[in-house]
Amino acid sequence: MVNQVPFNSNDQLCDSLVVSRQVVNGQVERQRTPTEKPVNKEVSKQYLPGEPRLQLHDRTIGEALKSELLTEDLDKLSPNLWLVAKQDSAHISSLTDQVVRGRKIIVTEKPGLHLVWHYDRIFVKPIPKYLLSHAFWEFYLISDASPIELASRNRLFRAASGFLRSYNHLIRHRSDFALAMKDDHRLLPKNTKYGKFINFIKSFEAIEDSAVSPRYRFGELRLSRLNFWSKVFLFRFTYEKAEKQYGAYFNRFFAPILFLFGVFSVLLSAMQVILAVQTLVETGESWVTFVSVSQRFSVFTIVFVAVVILFLLFLLVIMSSREVIFALRDLYRRSRSRV
Template sequence: MTMISAPVLKPPFASENSLIFPASGTTHNDTVPNDIRASSTATINARLPPTFHSHVPSSNDVHLKRIDPSVAGSVYGYLQETLDVSRLNRIESWLWTAGLPRIARPLHEQLNKGRTIIVTEQADCHLIWQDDKILIKPLPEILLDYKAWELYLSEPSETRAAACGFILSYLWLICHESDFAIAKDHHLLPSFVEWNAWANFTASAFDHLHDRDSGTLKVTVSQRYQYGELRLSRLNKIYRFLYALPRGDIKTLIFGYSYTYTTYQSFFERNTGWLVSLAVYIGVVLTAMQVGLATNELGSNSSFSLACYNFTVFAILSPLILLGGGVLTLLVLFMFHARYAIWKHKQHAMESRRLRKEP
């Protein structure tokens, strides 16, 4: 039986536009001779962080892992983790409710909208916004290296699709020199990258990612990168009610997509602000009803009197119901967090005992 190997895919930019060159660590500049413009494994390894956080989906736990540059699987594992957008891909059919299928705004427009740029190292939080903040993941140096793409990202995979999509997102974010300056100020790009080199890199990447005639994408990118900016509040609702609830996933139902509350006070402050508007509205309606009952036309109208009676009962009971719901929510959250903390403590104790028994 003949084995069909996966096609070898080229990097999404030309080798001469790679921003990282020889093993000596030289970066892109006009003084680099053409005969040494070739990255080596040693150069790639020098661009890797020593450790990274590895998420365990089954337990929602996080482990610290060291990158072993001598093991290709270790480097690829880092790329899988740092570029992972599977949480967004699995709700791709609902992403249109959290954002429009259009490119993200460049960095200068983000600031013009009054947004603060917050650095994140999670790719699945990249270009997610809430209130006046937007999360942006810095561009990993390894993705600027042509040789790294040849070694680790040359075969069709979710990781390669995520990497191409991530490069695409930076074409959206940095279009002008002003965007480039903002990116450097927020440490979104490596310090050695200069504007002229970046302009050449993005021009090459655009040509490799897009069809020259139609302007549409000609490479596979993760479904997440069919959309630009995504709203966190809507992602939380999608994860809680459309993903977790049908599956009976209590943990995701509580935490949603990203749990941003650090205290119970912040949770209630964010989720009970609408009660003030409701109280004001009820007060206005009750005052209007009192005025209406004082008139001859409405005071003698039995239907209006019944409506006033029902609304008055509602105004009395609704605060009590809402207060009870708030207390119940607080108790559920407290019990969940307490139970989770106890479970983690027991797990840690069991692991410690196991390690002590090992010779």
């Protein structure tokens, strides 16, 4: 049962929300920060910090927060996510390590794409400002006075906890923080200070996997594998389209098609040589040596191509088997630890 905010109110990075104790069960409201000019009550901010679309007392705010925080498809896939990624919630590279790996940081507002990577891109969802507020957690995700029903509050609490815990791995050093604050892919609210952010995010470091959404019990996820297994477990053609244009989609098939075309061309050419030199034997003994060399070289070519193909298939089986064996071993170890 969720009963307390993961961080101390002294460590919050957004203090523009307060829970009023003047009414029964409390009520959330905006307060003016020292940097804001006084405004009339009629025109004061009545929305969640950083989200003008989400009004404080909107009875449907729970549904809006679900679309912002929940990862329902990945939660459904969670029993089989070991086929997609390492079963380790800490398997998340810092932002600087992402750059070292040649990945470009792409900002997304879809919670289901957070920490999903595809070749040279990784998708990262920025931290909503309201998640940095102690009052938000206290009123909307814990209090019985919240307009959100209990079951949804618990799901949102676990999703928000797992989401913020992932940032404890993304931002480990000041250089990571500097990348997160860049204007072209800002992941943190403006005017966030490094020291204060570290004090805040460290509160999520000790959160156990059992206290977060099933998706956040895993770290980074590979989009190509998600797209493959979504066909099997979600009965969808793709989890997320990697290419939005048909040209880019079909381009990835050109290389394997050309490879197969080259293999078959070599094999057919070698077979044609074997058949063609047979006719030279009848013309005289002067061609016997040439015919023998041609036949042997053609056979060697066929065998060589077959060996290369078998070797590549062998490598594919070995690499796939290693990942499956590692995943099964980790799954077994985790199941034993729960007993």
